[in-house]
Amino acid sequence: QHPTMTASPLIYSAMEWLQSHAHHVSLWDVTIAFLGYIISSCIVERLTNKNGPMLWPVLGIIPSIPFSQDEIYDWVTRALAKAGGTFWYRGVAFGGARGIITVDPANVEHVVRTRFGNYPKGKYYRERFRDLLGDGIFNADDAEWKEQRRLATSEMHSSRFERHSYDTMRELVHQKLLMVLEARAAAPRDDKPPLDLQDVLLRFTFDNICNAAFGVDPGCLTVDLPEVLFARAFEEATEFTLLRFLVPPFVWKPMRILSLGHERRLKEAVRIVHKFADKTVLDRRTELTKLGRLSDRSDLLSRLMEDKNHNFSNKFLRDFCISFILAGRDTSSVALVWFFWLIDKHSDVEAKVLSEIHQIILRRCPPVGRDAHQDVVFTPEELTDMVYLQAALSESLRLYPSVPMEMKEVQEDDVLPDGTELKRDDRVMYCIFSMARMEALWGRDCEEFRPERWLRDHGRRMVNESQFKYAVFNAGPRLCVGKKFAFMQMKMVAASVLWRYSVVVAKGHRAVPKVTTTLYMKYGLPVTLRPRVVAARKL
Numbered sequence: 122q123h124p125t126m127t128a129s130p131l132i133y134s135a136m137e138w139l140q141s142h143a144h145h146v147s148l149w150d151v152t153i154a155f156l157g158y159i160i161s162s163c164i165v166e167r168l169t170n171k172n173g174p175m176l177w178p179v180l181g182i183i184p185s186i187p188f189s190q191d192e193i194y195d196w197v198t199r200a201l202a203k204a205g206g207t208f209w210y211r212g213v214a215f216g217g218a219r220g221i222i223t224v225d226p227a228n229v230e231h232v233v234r235t236r237f238g239n240y241p242k243g244k245y246y247r248e249r250f251r252d253l254l255g256d257g258i259f260n261a262d263d264a265e266w267k268e269q270r271r272l273a274t275s276e277m278h279s280s281r282f283e284r285h286s287y288d289t290m291r292e293l294v295h296q297k298l299l300m301v302l303e304a305r306a307a308a309p310r311d312d313k314p315p316l317d318l319q320d321v322l323l324r325f326t327f328d329n330i331c332n333a334a335f336g337v338d339p340g341c342l343t344v345d346l347p348e349v350l351f352a353r354a355f356e357e358a359t360e361f362t363l364l365r366f367l368v369p370p371f372v373w374k375p376m377r378i379l380s381l382g383h384e385r386r387l388k389e390a391v392r393i394v395h396k397f398a399d400k401t402v403l404d405r406r407t408e409l410t411k412l413g414r415l416s417d418r419s420d421l422l423s424r425l426m427e428d429k430n431h432n433f434s435n436k437f438l439r440d441f442c443i444s445f446i447l448a449g450r451d452t453s454s455v456a457l458v459w460f461f462w463l464i465d466k467h468s469d470v471e472a473k474v475l476s477e478i479h480q481i482i483l484r485r486c487p488p489v490g491r492d493a494h495q496d497v498v499f500t501p502e503e504l505t506d507m508v509y510l511q512a513a514l515s516e517s518l519r520l521y522p523s524v525p526m527e528m529k530e531v532q533e534d535d536v537l538p539d540g541t542e543l544k545r546d547d548r549v550m551y552c553i554f555s556m557a558r559m560e561a562l563w564g565r566d567c568e569e570f571r572p573e574r575w576l577r578d579h580g581r582r583m584v585n586e587s588q589f590k591y592a593v594f595n596a597g598p599r600l601c602v603g604k605k606f607a608f609m610q611m612k613m614v615a616a617s618v619l620w621r622y623s624v625v626v627a628k629g630h631r632a633v634p635k636v637t638t639t640l641y642m643k644y645g646l647p648v649t650l651r652p653r654v655v656a657a658r659k660l
Contacts, residue, residue, distance in 0.1 A: 172203055173200065173208030173209055174210070179213070180213055180214075183212070183213060194552075201555050201559075206223060206228075207222070207228065219546075220549055221548075222550045222552055223541075223552075224562075225538070226556075227537075227538040227589075228538055229589045230596070231537055231538050232551070233589070237597055237598055239532045241529065242262055242528075242529065242530065243262070243532075243548075245548065249366060253391050255440035257269070257441050258273060273445075274602050276424050281424075283605075284419070286333055290613050291613070293325060294614060295498060297343065298321070298325050298614065301321060302316075302622060305650055315649055316649070319458045322458055325341075327352050329449075331446060333421065333449070333606070336419075336420030351393065355394050355447075355450070358387060359451070364383055395439065401422070405422055409426055421441070422438060453607050455521075456607075456611060459518075459520070461618075461624050462626055465626045470570070474510050474616075474619060475619060478507065481503050481506055482503075499612075499613060499616055501609070507616060508580065510615060511575075514612065514615065515593075518593045519557045522592075527553065528550045530549075588600060622650045623651040625651060626647070626648050630647055632646065
């Protein structure tokens, strides 16, 4: 400024500038400026993020995602393949969602094992599940998680629990599941609409996991398929909790405070679930006080309550058991639904499964007569020997994992093996669904249903794939503690059903993944059941 000129400020605040120039600014000027900002931001984004999905101003990745949720996992798979295995995402402005999605097994191993302590479930995950799960193992981190993990491993891997879980499964399969299927298969043809197999299997796994965790049978699986309040409330509590992952926190948190919409329904569902669980814990505590022992019970609740080295609170026991119900209900049932859907499309695999079962039955001493084939109850040893069936289930899980995507939260700045730099509070998601469809990991036939990829030594043994490439049961220290339980349950159901019935998916039915934490069939799985005639089998 020239010394003779009157001094004037050269720096204005944005508000001061707008106030002084408001009479000169038209709507057209604002529109042009806004469009210029959008265009320039998009150009910069494309130059700095050449391979990943477009991250739009304000809206982040949202406009790039397909409108139809039927296509979401296929879209993620294509985006990951184009980006070379890892891409950045950002959610709506002020929503706080920012991080990467990856399918690189080296990245997965780094996150879930090498730097395990730096990648907990994190606040983002825990605060969404806290109302339902409290501090249960499924929603815990650090020392709290380690103690619950130790307890779960000790109890679930004990011979006592293994016997209890097998006995419970056997009774549920033969006294309930097969009776429901037989009633439908034996119904007159005119009165026999397709059966929703997904609903039936969800009922089975819910009753089974409640028996294992709480030592109670909710009674969901009977011939009339009744509506059970606790089961319905648990399903609603899970679904409405998962909505919190799709809705920005500045939306769902006020809704929770004001008890509006799905948050009001979530609160009521959680109240019913907790009331049932609290009553079960209190009743069992009363039983222990009255009898002085629970030696006749082998469920997790009873075993923890009788642990003389700990004095667990009722809330701890409730949260612990509810977490197990959540972990065991949907995962196994969804896996079985996809398995039966794939078997219907691959008759050659079905024939091999039946042949294996038949050979195992023929080994019995004394041999089982043909008339008794329909009454066969498989022993734990026979289930273990069903190697081809396990390969088929493993392949089904590879293509359609029950949990298609896992998420972790970054505690401290870090660099992944592929060079991706992460900052504190970023999120790391690894897409298990997409990993199965990467040629670099599984070969050119990666999208084919081929159980043989899991077999070696002429089909006598299973291939042990890296848990970081096949993360269906999670990996590292958080590897699913119930993996053995899950496979026994799935093999018991699959073998018992396929031996007796041909399961035929309703013609024209389209099965698609649903965008939730677990992989559901969007429209259920309508099937018809055709009883098998043993004497006519070609095995």
